Amino acid sequence: MAPSMTEAGAAHPLLRFDDFHVRFPRGPAVRGIDLSLSKGEALGIVGESGSGKSVTWLAALGLLGPAAQITGSVRFDDQDLRTMPAGRLARLRGGRIALISQDPMSALNPVQRVGRQIAEVLRLHRGLSKTEARRETIRLFDQVGIPDARNRVDLFPHELSGGQNQRVMIAMALAGQPDLLVADEPTTALDVTIQAQILTLLDDLRRDLGMALVLISHDLAVVGELCDRISVFYAGRIVESAPMGRLLRAPAHPYTAGLIAAAPRLGRGRGTLTPIPGQVPDPWNMPKGCAFAPRCLHVRADCTHAQPDFAPVAGHRSHLSACVLSTPAQTLTPEQTDALT
């Protein structure tokens, strides 16, 4: 076992991005991410589509293909994933780091029985024999709440519902006994009632198994439900990062405040939705300075000059924001927050 496993704590994050960039031929997708994650932590990643929230993790895991140019470093358990030989990185995936993605129906091979697809992971990462793998697959199905597991393992993906397929994907992720589970929009393709079930399942499993969870979503409500800490992505950067409760209560970045205001909430009455005007800038046409400035209601002259520092908000070491309004030493007053929402 690696030495860092025994020295758990903030000094040894499980995963750490430093000045991480991803660039596609059409333009930059991730523009300098610094982020760390401790063992067992539940981190939420929120942002609109195109904000780089998924690309960051796919790039870290080496799943983007040759068109993506990656710079900076991403270290998992003190090993640099970027300089690691491709074969070792491949075996880390599905083992210590598992990934589940948005649409479970298309993420499963349509012509293989679901049990076989999970057994593949068990044989690869845990060296189980065929019969052991089958027994373990059935146990995993039970664990993720698939009824009649013994028979369901022999079905094909099209014979299961979307929610059950997502449970299959989660079982597949658990099969490698991961330290980190990255769930990329795991409930977006599912019905609302099923969404809640899957989120509860992920939360329970994380607590039971002590694994870290990264939950990527465009939906602040989904992430807020489950996560200890939330990082908000905008146009390839993190604009705000804070413990969940604090972020929802006292957002320091106008974009976060806008997201909270734009989220529908039952019982708030009609006409209370406040959309954020405008659109995310195209990667090949990034504004100078703060990328949110063109849409920001509080834009000032200096917003368009330079990218604001990603710095702690006054009095809160764990609350960081990249906005001239909140740095160097000032968070939004309650009145300002109200004005934003």
Place this chain on the structure above:
Amino acid sequence: MTRFLIRRLLRAVLTILIVVVAAFVALRTTSDPAMVILGPDAPPDALAAFRKAWGLDQPLVIQFASYAWQILHGEFGKSMLDGADVLQKVTARVGVTLEIMVPALILGVVFGVALGTLAALNRGRWLDRLMMFGAVAGFSVPGFVLGLVLVLIFAVNLHWLPSGGNDSWTSALLPVFTLAVGWAAILARFTRSAMIEVLDQPYIRTGSAKGLLWHEVVLRHALPNASIPVVTMVGFMVGGLLAGAVVTESVFSWPGLGQLIVTSVTSRDVSVVQCVLVLVATTMVVSNMLVDLLYTWLDPRMKEAQA
């Protein structure tokens, strides 16, 4: 599944029946076998005797009824040209045709699938472009042109290989190669597009996310799935095996079924032509049915679609 099978079987029988009727009517109404076989100068009473002997003087419906009765008893009759047993004459040629068709098909499948896969994995790079250029050239050039060029090079100029006939195993090389090039070219393009479609599917990324190395993803999740449409294509090729050699066999004077069709059509040896057509139609229909069955086995989603 049983209902599906029965339906397919009935359709197969109907198809063969249509082929038999069409061939029968077409052969007997477009020209007079007696005139063609005995020659334009034959005396009228010889013609009449010939027609009477072969039943050609009867109404078409009666002729067909007795013909159908024969076939149902496995009798394909005798050649009008030399009186030989038609079935024996035809089956003797089937083996000769398969001698070039089977190796050519195997080569075509192996090279076509391998090159198409390689092209898909290198999509957009020079290797892909080079191979697709080769594939387009391969199936754009008609078999008889390629065959003649090969004869010109290897037989006429270099004297390495015989230009035709079936005297030694070397005679088979040029026709096999000619056929294989065409099939490999078609299959390479087909495999490439099937592979590219599969490689873009999210479950390929799942394969990588599981911890499989790239070649493992390709072998376990991409190739088997891309092979489903390719199998269909190969099935159709197998169905056309017996009939497909007409041109190639003519170019290389290969004494197979294709040549037999050409000679018996020109000489109006109707019973031979009919027998060959029934045989060809049957192989096509049977192989199409096998393709359908294989398809439902390879792709479990199809079972639902049929039910």
